[in-house]
Amino acid sequence: MSITWTSIQKQRFQELNASEILQEMCFETQSERDRAYQEQEHLLVVRGKQKLQEMLETARRPPLSVLEQQLAEALTKKGFVQVVTPTIISKTALAKMSVSDDHPLFSQVFWLDSKRCLRPMLAPNLYTLWKDLLRLWEKPIRIFEIGICYRKESKGSLHLNEFTMLNLTELGLPEDQRHQRLEELAALVMDTVGIDDYQLESESSVVYGDTLDVVFKGIELGSSAMGPHPLDDQWGIFDPWVGIGFGLERLLMIKEGSQNVQSMSRSLTYLNGVRLNI
Ligand code: ATP
Ligand code: MG
Numbered sequence: 001m002s003i004t005w006t007s008i009q010k011q012r013f014q015e016l017n018a019s020e021i022l023q024e025m026c027f028e029t030q031s032e033r034d035r036a037y038q039e040q041e042h043l044l045v046v047r048g049k050q051k052l053q054e055m056l057e058t059a060r061r062p063p064l065s066v067l068e069q070q071l072a073e074a075l076t077k078k079g080f081v082q083v084v085t086p087t088i089i090s091k092t093a094l095a096k097m098s099v100s101d102d103h104p105l106f107s108q109v110f111w112l113d114s115k116r117c118l119r120p121m122l123a124p125n126l127y128t129l130w131k132d133l134l135r136l137w138e139k140p141i142r143i144f145e146i147g148i149c150y151r152k153e154s155k156g157s158l159h160l161n162e163f164t165m166l167n168l169t170e171l172g173l174p175e176d177q178r179h180q181r182l183e184e185l186a187a188l189v190m191d192t193v194g195i196d197d198y199q200l201e202s203e204s205s206v207v208y209g210d211t212l213d214v215v216f217k218g219i220e221l222g223s224s225a226m227g228p229h230p231l232d233d234q235w236g237i238f239d240p241w242v243g244i245g246f247g248l249e250r251l252l253m254i255k256e257g258s259q260n261v262q263s264m265s266r267s268l269t270y271l272n273g274v275r276l277n278i
Contacts, residue, residue: 003027009037015275016044017258048274055272062272063252063264064164067193068146071166071248074192080142080168085125087148091115093124096234108151110161118150122167122245127235130171139172139239146248148266157260158219164248171241178226178242179212185244186214186222193251195221214246216254222246 004026005013013023022040027033059066072082094117099105110118119125122145133141146166153159168185183200190198195216203213203223214222224244232238252264256273263270270276 001026001028003030003033005033005037009033009041012041013044014259016041016048016278017260017263017273017275018044019257020259045278048278051272051274059272063256064248064266067248067252068164070192071146071189074188075144075168078142078188080144083126083129083143083145084147085122085129085145087119087150088112088116089119089124091117093128094120096127096231097121097124098231105151108153110150110152120149120151122147122149122165123243126167126169126243127231127237130169130241131236134171134237134239141171142169144168157262158250160249160261160265162266163261165245166248167243167245169241169243171237172239173242175240178240182212182224182226182242182244185242186224189222189244189246189251190214193255195251195254214244219250219254221250221254 004010005023010023018040025036027036076082091114094100094106094109099109099120105120109120112118126143126145129143130141133143144167146164148162149165150162151159153161166189168189170181170185173181186198186200190196198214198216198221201213201215203211203220212224213220214224222244224242226243227237227239227241229241232241247261249261249264252258252273253261256264258264258273263273263275
């Protein structure tokens with residue numbers, strides 16, 4: 001039982017989002033394998049066409065847009081206010097996040113010119129809004145954004161150059177409630193998505209120091225941070241806060257049992273998680 005799929009067969013199965021079990025099958029002979037390939041490839045193509053047909057007849061919207069709406073509804077119901085901020089940000093704003101020349105994230109930034117880039121994260125804009133909203137609203141200030149972030153990544157099944165981040169923040173809560181609040185916010189998001197089998201793990205982040213990550217079978221779905229934090233000074237923020245950021249494509253990948261984030265992303269090759277060359 002030592003004959004495995006050829007690399008072309010393997011690649012096709014990955015494109016078609018075949019299960020891990022299928023991708024790891026072994027055979028006695030090549031002809032047995034090739035017969036199995038033809039059968040399984042056909043089944044996956046049929047399944048893909050069914051999913052596209054269902055999309056045409058029922059949902060009519062991409063899973064990414066549906067999830068975005070579900071999250072916005074769940075969060076506004078809990079008192080969070082949605083904000084929409086620019087995707088183009090200044091080098092100065094990035095530097096205030098400590099992301100400057102010698103920082104690991106710096107080399108991942110898409111620059112438009114010497115002073116402006118596409119945002120690799122939502123935090124600088126949310127920090128900016130916090131400062132004004134603190135004057136205008138009572139604490140705690142609860143805001144969130146769902147928007148595109150851009151990072152140069154070497155390709156892999158978990159990373160996209162453009163992905164959709166949800167960043168959920170609460171500013172001005174009692175300091176001793178921060179940990180519990182982060183757990184509640186993580187649970188709120190994961191319940192809304194429909195993933196219950198997740199863990200919270202301590203991590204150390206290049207931007208935020210020690211963070212609490214939301215993890216599913218070793219895959220990072222979200223990262224959280226809390227303040228007071230060394231960066232806060234730069235933004236004129238002195239109150240305690242918590243914040244948590246999720247990648248929507250990763251959430252969908254886990255929810256839909258798919259093998260890569262590409263199938264859930266902004267795409268010309270996938271629709272509704274289905275590869276279009278079927
Ligand atoms: P990783 O270590 O997996 O590269 P990260 O720690 O750099 O992720 P964060 O800056 O903590 O990512 O961003 C918060 C969330 O955004 C991550 O938990 C992940 O779900 C998502 N995310 C980050 N980078 C990408 C990417 N390139 N493509 C898709 N999702 C991403
Ligand atoms: Mg992280």
